[in-house]
Amino acid sequence: MNFLSDTTAPAHPALIEAISAANTGFAPSYGNDPVSARVETKLKEIFETDLKVLFAVSGTASNALSLSxxxxxxxxxxxxxxxxxxxDERGAPEFFTGGGKLIPLLGDHAKVSLDALDxxxxxxxxGFVHSSPVRVLSLSNLTESGTAYTPSEVxxxxxxxxxxxAFVHMxxxxxxxxxxxxxxxxxxLTWKAGVDALCxxxxxxxxxxxxxxILFxxxxxxxxxxxxxxxxxxxxAPKMRFLASQFDAWLRDDLWLDLARTANARARRLADGLAQANGVEVLHPVQGNEIFARIPEALGDxxxxxxxxxxxxPDGSCRFVTSWCTEHAEIDALLAAARG
Ligand SMILES: Cc1ncc(COP(=O)(O)O)c(C=O)c1O
Incomplete structure (x- = not known):
């Protein structure tokens, strides 16, 4: 019954096999290998545009470097x-931009509201010398409340x-x-809606x-x-082929979409079940693999x-995250415990 985070989930076997398959012989380093080139071509096909891609090992590094x-x-x-x-990035965007100022805005369900933006x-x-000029709008999709910006909202x-x-970062x-x-x-959902860079x-x-x-x-x-x-x-990463090979397998035959569909479907089932329990309030529309719910203390215990x-x-609610490998049995067990 692990709903802590999708980062606690294992890697999909197809990606591990792809790393192993890439582990033959010598290959150019720093992204100049054939697998990296193949993934870039595939991404151009998926995003229907020319683009440049650089692989990284963490989301924090991707965000901070792209923002910089x-x-x-x-x-x-x-x-x-x-x-x-x-x-949640310990000041990495400010550090990597060398002083760029983050200006937080409000909006329901973790979406920047148009009013707040205006x-x-x-x-x-x-051109006002005293204030930091707006150079980037950063949108998270999914948002941090598990909601999704539509293309028109972006x-x-x-x-x-x-x-x-100014640019738009996603x-x-x-x-x-x-x-x-x-x-x-x-x-x-990206460049056609005005996104310039996607992590x-x-x-x-x-x-x-x-x-x-991805730079569009x-x-x-x-x-x-x-x-x-x-x-x-x-x-x-010097041996970038091992990062690229994970994308190679992930993007093949739409595996990435299938895995996300599974995670989302499990979240939907869990949210529907939790909402039936006494005193539970699901706080945001469940549009991905995250559920935020306010639950009575006794139920949480x-x-x-x-x-x-x-x-x-931090707001007193509870976050449940599903992943590509969340099993129905885990959801059954959680819901049974919720029913007491
Ligand atoms: C919305 C969002 N962006 C970026 C990250 C990147 O995190 P990490 O640096 O742990 O890969 C996370 C991880 O929880 C996240 O939830």
């Missing part, structure tokens, strides 16, 4: 108050900042989970540890700078006593 090529050290990054880049843009006029927000010399640690819920194309996460959805920083054509000219910053930060793993969230 989008935001100058005197610029501002708008994000939601709950954003992982704001709350207010922030109104309060930070372009586009509405992107269009507001595009009147400035933290896609759970991009696959959002995508399969929305039933749109990867292109529609495309695989780790939470079956990889051992593989993330891809609007910012592809920053690729060399991104590589230089990754190297300088000590985050460039009962679940923990039965061996369920979940997190107490």
């Amino acid at each position: 090529v989008l935001c100058p050290n005197h610029g501002a990054i708008l994000c939601h108050d709950e954003a992982h880049i704001h709350r 207010r922030a843009l109104g309060e930070i006029p372009e 586009a509405e927000r992107a269009s507001r900042v595009k009147s400035r010399p 933290d896609g640690a759970r991009f696959a989970n959002a995508l399969v819920t929305l039933n749109c194309s990867p292109a529609e 495309f996460g695989a780790t939470k959805n079956g990889a051992m540890g593989a993330e891809a920083i 054509p609007s910012v592809m000219d920053r690729f060399e700078e991104l590589q230089a910053r990754q190297k300088r930060a000590g985050h460039m 009962r679940l923990m006593a039965a061996g369920a793993g979940f997190y107490q969230w």
Whole structure:
């Protein structure tokens, strides 16, 4: 009954086999290997556009490095108050941008509201020497409350900042989970809606540890700078073929989408079951693989006593996360414990 986090889940066997298959003979290092090239070609096909990709080992490194090529050290990054880049990365975006200022905005269900965005843009006029100019809007999809921005919600927000010399960054640690819920194309949810750079996460959805920083054509000219910053930060994996090979297997035959669909379906079932329990309130629409619920203390104690793993969230709610390998039996057991 492990609902702590999708990062506690094992890697999918197909990805481990792919690492093993890539482990033959010598191959060029630092991303110049044939597997990396093959994955880049595949990503161009999936996203229906030209792009550049750089593999990384953590979502934090992907976010911080990509933001560092989008935001100058005197610029501002708008994000939601709950954003992982704001709350959970120990200042990495500020560190890697060399001083970029994160400005947290409010909005229900961890989505930046249009009102909050308009207010922030109104309060930070372009060219006012005293304030950090807005250079990036960062959106997480899934959001940190497990909700999904639709393509039009992304586009509405992107269009507001595009009147400035500003870019849109997407933290896609759970991009696959959002995508399969929305039933749109990867292109529609990203560059067609105004996203310039995507941190495309695989780790939470079956990889051992593989993330891809994708630069779409609007910012592809920053690729060399991104590589230089990754190297300088000590985050460039020399044997990059082993990161690329995970993506190679993950993207093959839509495995990444199948895994996300499984995780989402399990979350749906768990949320529906939990909502039946006395006193439980599911706090946000469940649009991916995360459930946030307010549960009576006695019920929380009962679940923990039965061996369920979940997190107490800072706002007093409980977070349950499913993954590609959550079993029905685990959900049955949790719901049985919830019923007492
Ligand atoms: C929304 C979001 N972005 C990024 C990350 C990246 O995390 P890590 O650096 O642990 O790979 C996480 C991990 O929990 C996350 O939830």
